[in-house]
Amino acid sequence: MNLHGKNRHIPGTFRSASPCAESSRSNSVQGASPIRLQLYLARCGAASRRACETFIADGRVSVNGTIVTAAGTKVNETDEVRLDGVLMRPESRRVYVLLHKPAGCVCSMADEKGRKTAASLLEPHFSERLYNVGRLDMFSSGLIIFTNDGEFAKRLSHPSSGIEKEYIVKTTVPVPAELAERFEKGIRIEGIFYKCRSADIRSSRTVHIVLVEGKNREIRRVFEHFEIPIRSLTRIRIGSICMENLAEGAFRELSEEECRLLSAY
Template sequence: MRLDKFLAETGVGSRKEAKQLLKKGLVTVNGQVIKEAKTQVDEVQDIIVFSGEELTYQEYYYYMLHKPQGVISATEDKWDQTVVDLLKDEDYREDLFPVGRLDKDTEGLLLLTNDGQLAHQLLSPKKHVDKEYFAIVQGIVTTNDIRQFTTGFALTNKELVKPSELMIDSVNEEEEQSEIRLIIQEGKFHQVKRMFEAVGKKVIYLKRLRMGNLWLDEELELGEYRALTEKELDGLKMNK
């Protein structure tokens, strides 16, 4: 890896800024002052120091975000705020992206990373990774609905959905509302909402609680995020 790229990757500054810092003699590689930006370094083996501080290279980043409503699950959008826009300047990287998407009006767990291989593993239908949601549904969810969800069925546009696990937390018969949890292994467009529409009900609030072995940290306020712990990351990778 070029030295200026390494410096940019470790947060010293942009590649343009890194070149200026190199010219000032502020960077050493294995004890030697290096001023050439194109110098090739081993990001793991070489000891690279900037202004007396040894720099540590990190290839992949993993953030758990508590996505709020009104934010788009994308890296950029012309009209709306995106989940990447919620990152602080010191955490922002151009290669970070959301793993899958949550609808604009859906809250909950969203993973941001630059690890494309892990994202593919989590999203691949062949891997059968659970996605668990909590929802408030307009309508009385019944044991008949549970049976239908368990066997799989066709949506209103005839598209088939695979079997899922529907659980009823509570039912308010006076307001004709139900609180449910749903575990699916697919990620079709507006899938949860469309599944309930197919049985004559409407989702009025939706929140993702879990993806694979990764649960949303309820201490995170809406719009907040944090890096995954090693334990969480190991658990997530078990879904491979």
């Protein structure tokens, strides 16, 4: 199916697809009320609900063969919904995976430059479509959560969640006390305000930093501002979930209790 043919905005609720499409959906919920398209995609494991809104706005989603760009559109579980031409079906099993991302992997579902993705480390082991909750930049390593639960991802990603993320930063030169002090108080760099919850200098070239909100490349930009080169940056904790003995490149599924604790923030 060509998703980039007739790009036409159709508001409202779509009627159900043909009986053949309905019978092909092993995970369909009969008689369910229509739901918003972005929520449907999130339940299919496409991405978080917010990311799915972007997919829709970019014209990557079709419903019953028609490109849709309005996130408020509602669909039934029997409608044929496709993302980039791939048929989306709600997944019956929710998966929550903790990965120790190696440096050199990018946090995206696909990379236009052909770089290795963190998701590719999980693909051989899970039939579900998993996506990362938040990001680590390419040169950083450490803990990152993958899931196909859009609501769970939304809760964890929202700044109001208050979930702490702890990092170990190792540098090539000694770290001045001023860096830690100003980072804790808050510092504005090129118009963006950065503030960590704590910055604990453990040795002359090792700092433990705890962030809550976490802006794009926040730690790296603060260290660059003080002209302190970073040798390695590793996330060792997300909320109450610690790295423990999880080797680089390894992963494990989160327990129900761990998911409950993360959702409780």
